[in-house]
Amino acid sequence: MKIALIGSRGIPACYGGYETLMEELAPRLVERGHRVTVYCRSHYTPKDLHVYRGVELVVLPTIRTKHLDTPVHTLMSCLHAAQRDFDVALVVNGANAWSVPLLRSAEIRVALHVDGIERQRAKWGWFGRSVYALSERLATWVPDVLITDAQTVRDYYLRTQGADSSIITYGVEPQPEDPGETLGRLGLEPRRYFLYVSRFEPENNPHRVSEAYRQVPGDIPLVMVGGAPYAEPFVRSFTENADPRVLFPGPIYGRGYRELLSHSLAYVHATEVGGTHPALVEAMGYGNAVVVNDTPENREVAGEAAMFFRIADSASLVAALTQAVEGARDLQPLRLRSRQRAQQEYSWDRVTDLYEALLTRIARDD
Numbered sequence: 001m002k003i004a005l006i007g008s009r010g011i012p013a014c015y016g017g018y019e020t021l022m023e024e025l026a027p028r029l030v031e032r033g034h035r036v037t038v039y040c041r042s043h044y045t046p047k048d049l050h051v052y053r054g055v056e057l058v059v060l061p062t063i064r065t066k067h068l069d070t071p072v073h074t075l076m077s078c079l080h081a082a083q084r085d086f087d088v089a090l091v092v093n094g095a096n097a098w099s100v101p102l103l104r105s106a107e108i109r110v111a112l113h114v115d116g117i118e119r120q121r122a123k124w125g126w127f128g129r130s131v132y133a134l135s136e137r138l139a140t141w142v143p144d145v146l147i148t149d150a151q152t153v154r155d156y157y158l159r160t161q162g163a164d165s166s167i168i169t170y171g172v173e174p175q176p177e178d179p180g181e182t183l184g185r186l187g188l189e190p191r192r193y194f195l196y197v198s199r200f201e202p203e204n205n206p207h208r209v210s211e212a213y214r215q216v217p218g219d220i221p222l223v224m225v226g227g228a229p230y231a232e233p234f235v236r237s238f239t240e241n242a243d244p245r246v247l248f249p250g251p252i253y254g255r256g257y258r259e260l261l262s263h264s265l266a267y268v269h270a271t272e273v274g275g276t277h278p279a280l281v282e283a284m285g286y287g288n289a290v291v292v293n294d295t296p297e298n299r300e301v302a303g304e305a306a307m308f309f310r311i312a313d314s315a316s317l318v319a320a321l322t323q324a325v326e327g328a329r330d331l332q333p334l335r336l337r338s339r340q341r342a343q344q345e346y347s348w349d350r351v352t353d354l355y356e357a358l359l360t361r362i363a364r365d366d
Contacts, residue, residue, distance in 0.1 A: 001087040001359065001360065002084075003029060004037050004089040004090070005022050005039065006078060006092070008040075009044040010041055011038055011055070014251070014253045014254075017279075025348075025352055030053070030055055032352075036056065038055055038056070038058070039058050039074075039077035041060070042061045042062070043064055046059075060077060060080065071099070074091070074096040075098075075099050078103050086108045087363040088108065092115070097112060097135045097139040098138065100138075109363050110142075110362075111145045111359060112139055113168075114139050115148075115153075137161060139163075140162075146166070147165060147167075147358070148275060149167065149168060151300055152296045169281070170277075170278040171349075171352075172286075172347075173285070173348050174285045175258055176262040178262075182252065183263065193221045194222045194265055194268055195264035196223065196267070196270070198271065198277075199226055200227055201234075202234065204226075204270060205270040209222075209224070209268055209317070210239075211238065212321075213245065213246055215314075216318055216322055217325065222243075222268070225252050226250075261282060265324060266307075267280075267290045268291045268317075268321070269290060270293045270311050276301055284302065284342040284346070288338060289335050289338065290338055291306065291309065294309060302341070303341055305337035305340075306338070307334065
């Protein structure tokens with residue numbers, strides 16, 4: 001098949017879940033004999049990079065603002081793709097449903113991945129929430145198939161829109177790293193730091209985690225990896241005057257990220273919105289003890305392989321982290337359950353199998 005992947009920032013991945021999905025999925029599809037094109041944003045992927053790991057890259061401009069970056073780039077990508085002879089397209093982000101008819105008019109079959117329930121994210125004002133609310137309805141009838149990444153999100157679309165979907169999660173392929181430059185630069189010792197990784201957005205609760213850590217005893221650092229474009233005031237609100245044990249190294253990718261995942265005492269996951277979060281899946285795949293906010297979506301991912309807390313109750317987070325500090329030597333069974341669950345449920349090869357089967361089916365549908 002000739003496959004277009006549209007809606008992410010592009011590859012090589014150095015931002016979030018959609019970008020990681022593209023980087024992991026596209027080369028695997030190429031290895032299976034398909035011709036794959038990933039549409040990339042000019043402020044993200046170098047303009048002179050045309051091929052990456054056997055994947056064709058089309059780098060297009062956009063309007064780089066909070067509300068226009070994604071829809072404008074996707075519109076331009078769909079206009080470009082409609083002029084080519086793709087068999088099928090995978091479009092990510094429910095807000096991009098508006099551009100799907102351009103592909104359908106060119107007789108390109110489309111699978112739309114809506115991720116979580118975007119309009120619940122606190123970063124969106126009334127306009128953003130309204131757009132996503134309308135996109136939810138549009139997403140149920142413009143593509144050939146709807147993709148969700150968790151049972152809870154599938155249930156939401158069934159309940160609110162009467163629309164079924166195919167569940168395909170994210171994956172992980174652990175590549176452990178020895179302690180090296182990143183731990184040295186941050187002054188960290190193996191198994192003597194907590195790790196938090198996410199975009200610094202309100203529904204991911206970096207502010208609550210940072211504040212709660214003031215009450216955790218001991219001298220173990222908390223490394224909060226991440227950042228957020230267009231959210232500087234919010235980020236300053238919890239990074240300035242934070243507990244001195246809390247480190248904010250900014251976004252870290254590639255080998256440095258793998259190094260941090262390979263040696264943390266425990267991983268803290270505090271999200272409230274979304275389906276299957278790639279960062280949690282990756283932390284589990286690397287055999288971390290995971291301390292997880294107790295939501296239906298997060299329980300669906302972590303199962304019995306986590307210590308749970310309630311983000312609205314800071315005392316429960318403090319208690320879980322204190323337990324990890326005081327029982328550091330007893331975390332090994334939790335790490336083993338975490339790794340085993342990731343191996344069984346969240347393999348990138350399994351994810352690729354599911355995408356390949358789905359895309360093949362809709363491409364051949366008459």
